[in-house]
Amino acid sequence: MINKTPRVRFAPSPTGYLHVGGLRTALYNYLFAKKNGGKFILRIEDTDQNRFVEGAVENLIETLNWVGLEYDEGPNKEGNVGPYFQSQRLDIYKKYADQLVEQDNAYRCFCSPERLADLKEQQQKAKLPQAKYDKHCLHLSKEEIKNNIDAGISHVIRLNVKAGESVVINDIVRDRVEFSREVIDDQILIKTDGYPTYHMANVVDDHLMGITHVIRGEEWLSSTPKHILLYNAFGWEIPIFAHLPLLLNADRSKLSKRQGDVAVEDYKSKGYLKEALINFVALLGWSTTENDEFFNLNDLIEKFTLERVHKAGAIFNVEKLDWINAEHLRKLEKSAILKMLRENLAESKYKDLNYTDEYLLLVIAAMLERVSFVKDYIDNSPYFFERPTTYDEEVIKKRWKEDSVQLLEKYIIKISHLENPKKEDFEIALKQVAEEAECGAGRIIHPLRVATSGSGIGPGVYDLLFILGKDEVIARINNSLEVIPEIKAKLG
RNA sequence: GGCCCCUUGGUGUAAUUGGUUAACACACCGCCCUUUCAAGGCGAAGAGUACGGGUUCAAGUCCCGUAGGGGUCACCA
Numbered sequence: 001m002i003n004k005t006p007r008v009r010f011a012p013s014p015t016g017y018l019h020v021g022g023l024r025t026a027l028y029n030y031l032f033a034k035k036n037g038g039k040f041i042l043r044i045e046d047t048d049q050n051r052f053v054e055g056a057v058e059n060l061i062e063t064l065n066w067v068g069l070e071y072d073e074g075p076n077k078e079g080n081v082g083p084y085f086q087s088q089r090l091d092i093y094k095k096y097a098d099q100l101v102e103q104d105n106a107y108r109c110f111c112s113p114e115r116l117a118d119l120k121e122q123q124q125k126a127k128l129p130q131a132k133y134d135k136h137c138l139h140l141s142k143e144e145i146k147n148n149i150d151a152g153i154s155h156v157i158r159l160n161v162k163a164g165e166s167v168v169i170n171d172i173v174r175d176r177v178e179f180s181r182e183v184i185d186d187q188i189l190i191k192t193d194g195y196p197t198y199h200m201a202n203v204v205d206d207h208l209m210g211i212t213h214v215i216r217g218e219e220w221l222s223s224t225p226k227h228i229l230l231y232n233a234f235g236w237e238i239p240i241f242a243h244l245p246l247l248l249n250a251d252r253s254k255l256s257k258r259q260g261d262v263a264v265e266d267y268k269s270k271g272y273l274k275e276a277l278i279n280f281v282a283l284l285g286w287s288t289t290e291n292d293e294f295f296n297l298n299d300l301i302e303k304f305t306l307e308r309v310h311k312a313g314a315i316f317n318v319e320k321l322d323w324i325n326a327e328h329l330r331k332l333e334k335s336a337i338l339k340m341l342r343e344n345l346a347e348s349k350y351k352d353l354n355y356t357d358e359y360l361l362l363v364i365a366a367m368l369e370r371v372s373f374v375k376d377y378i379d380n381s382p383y384f385f386e387r388p389t390t391y392d393e394e395v396i397k398k399r400w401k402e403d404s405v406q407l408l409e410k411y412i413i414k415i416s417h418l419e420n421p422k423k424e425d426f427e428i429a430l431k432q433v434a435e436e437a438e439c440g441a442g443r444i445i446h447p448l449r450v451a452t453s454g455s456g457i458g459p460g461v462y463d464l465l466f467i468l469g470k471d472e473v474i475a476r477i478n479n480s481l482e483v484i485p486e487i488k489a490k491l492g
Numbered sequence: 493g494g495c496c497c498c499u500u501g502g503u504g505u506a507a508u509u510g511g512u513u514a515a516c517a518c519a520c521c522g523c524c525c526u527u528u529c530a531a532g533g534c535g536a537a538g539a540g541u542a543c544g545g546g547u548u549c550a551a552g553u554c555c556c557g558u559a560g561g562g563g564u565c566a567c568c569a
Contacts, residue, residue, distance in 0.1 A: 011569090012569085013568075013569045015568095015569080045569060046569095047568090047569080048567095048568055048569065050568080051568065051569080113567080116566095116567090124493090127493080128493095128494085129493070129494040129495085130493085130494045130495075130565065131494095131565070132565090154567095156567055174496095174497070174498095177496070177497075178496090179495070179496075180495080182495095183494070183495050183496090183565085184495095185565075187566095188566085188567050190567085191567040192567060193567075195567085197566090197567070197568085197569085198568075198569050202569090217563095218496095218497070218498090218562085218563065218564095219563055219564070219569090220563095220564095220569090221496065221497065221563075221564080222495070222496055222497085222563070222564040222565075223564075223565090243497085245497090245498080246562070246563070248561095248562080250503090251561095252561055252562070253561090253562075254562075254563075280504095283504065283505075283517090284504070284505095285504090285505095286505090287504085287505050287506070287516095288506095289506080290506095290516095291506080291515080291516045291517075292516095292517095293504090293505090293516085293517055293518090310504095310505075311497075311498060311499095312497090312498050312499065312562095313497095313498070313561090313562065313563090314503090314504065314505090315503060315504075316504095317502095317503045317504060317518075317519090319503075319518060319519055320503070320504065320517080320518045320519080321518095322518090323517090323518055323519085324518085326531095330531085367530090368530095368531085369529095369530050369531040369532085370529065370530045370531075371530090380529095380530095395528090399528090440527075441527070442527035442528090443527090445527060445528080446527075446528070449528070455528090455529090456528060456529080457528055457529035457530080458528070458529065458530095459528095459529085459530090460526085460528085461528080
C-alpha cells in the first residue's frame, strides 16, 4: 500500500454550488495528489433523487476549473474506473449489496416509514440513549421475504451490525478514534428506490476506484465506523483516512449561508482572485513550518502534507482574505489585471467608452498599491474614466486657498506650451509656477488634485496629470474653476 | 440526551515530540516615509496556552477530571 501511487477523490453531491468548505476539501485532496504524484478524481454523489438540481454538476465543474483544481479523472474525463456519476452505477451497488445479504452482513427490511417513526418515538419516550433500528426484519425467513417481495412490499437493505469488538479508525489528523459497536446503527445501504445511500456507494466506489486516501470533512467521522464495517465485510483493504477540521462562522458554528457567503461563486463575483481564495482556504487548518503565508498553487503543492493539518475548526475570517487578495493582486501580471479590468469596465457605466491598453496599463500601475480588488480601480479612481462630477468638499475646505484660482491659471499657461509632456515635465512646470509665485509646491499640488480628480486622495499628482494628458488636464482645471470657487464660497 | 472530535492573543496558526522572557501573520493603535492616500519600514498593545488537579528538576506539550464549543445520531450527502 505504501508503494501504491495515491489516488484521492473529491466527491461532492451536486446541490447547486461549490461550498468554500468543499473547496478546501477539494484543494487538500488535489494538493496531496499532486505532491505525491497521485491522481485526483472527481466523483459526483448524486444518489438522492429528491435533491436533483438542474445544472449543478456543470456549475460545480466550472467552479473547480475556475480555481484551477483540474481533476485527472471524472465527468467528461473518463479513466478506466468510471462512470463517475453514482447514479450511473446502480447495478454495481445492487450486486455488492446482494453479496452482503448473501453473507449475512446485510438484510432486507420491509418496515414501513410509519413503523420506523413509531419505533423512534417509543425509544425517545423510553429515554433510550440512542435511537436505533431494532433489527425487526433481521430474522425474516426466506419465505417471508419472498412473499413480501411478491406482494410488492418495498424494502431496503440494511447493514447488519453484529456484536463484537470496537471499531477503530486510524486517521492521519486525529490518530486513533474508537467506536463501540453498540452505537453503530443498522444503516440503510440501499433505499427503496434502488439507490444506495452515501455509506454504501462511497465504500464501494472508493474501493472500485482504487482510492488510497479518503480526505473529507470531519462531519463524516462518526459514520466512518459503518464504512469500516463494510470494508471488512467485503474483505477490502481500508483506505487511509484524514478527517479535516470544519470551517466555522464567527460564532464557531458550522459555516452556513445565513451568516455570510459560503459559495465559491459568491466570492468570485465579489471580485476575489482565485489565487487569493486558494491561498486563504489552504491556511484554514493547515500551516507550514515557515512563517510565510503567501503561496500560489505550486508553492502549496510543494509544501503540503496531511500531517500538518490542524485538528480544530477554523473561523472563516474575511479580513485576512481581503489582505491576501490585495497581496495576490499586486503580484499578478499587469496583462492579467488589464484583462480583468476590461471585464469590469464592460459591466460598469463606462462600458461604452474605449480605452487603449496603454492608458489602462498606466492606470493599473499608478493605482496598484491602492487597490485590493480589480473593481477598486473603478470605484476608487473613477476620475480616470470620467471627468469629476463632484468635488470633495472636505478637501476644498482644507486645501483651496484665495490664490488657488490664480495658481492654477498660471499652471495652465505654463503647461499649454509643452509638447507631449512627460510626468517630469508636469513636475518641472509646477515647481516653476511655485517658484515664481514664491509659494510651496503643496499650495498648487492639492488644489490641482481636486481640480482634476475631484478627490483628495489618489496616486501621485504627476502620475495623475501625465495619465490624463495635457489637454484633459487643462480642460478639467477650467471646468473646476467654474464650480470650485462657488463651493468654497458656500462653505465659507 | 448517547457517541465522537476539539480548546494557544479578537482571527488564522507556530512552538526542535517536556527545556530560556509562548513565535509569526491578519486586524487594531502609534511613528517614519510621501506636501495626498495607499504600499512599505519601524514599534506598541494584546494570550501565560479553557479551568482544576497530578507526574516531573522542568508541562502549551504527558495523565486524570471538569467546563465550554462543535459534529453526528435520515430511505441527505
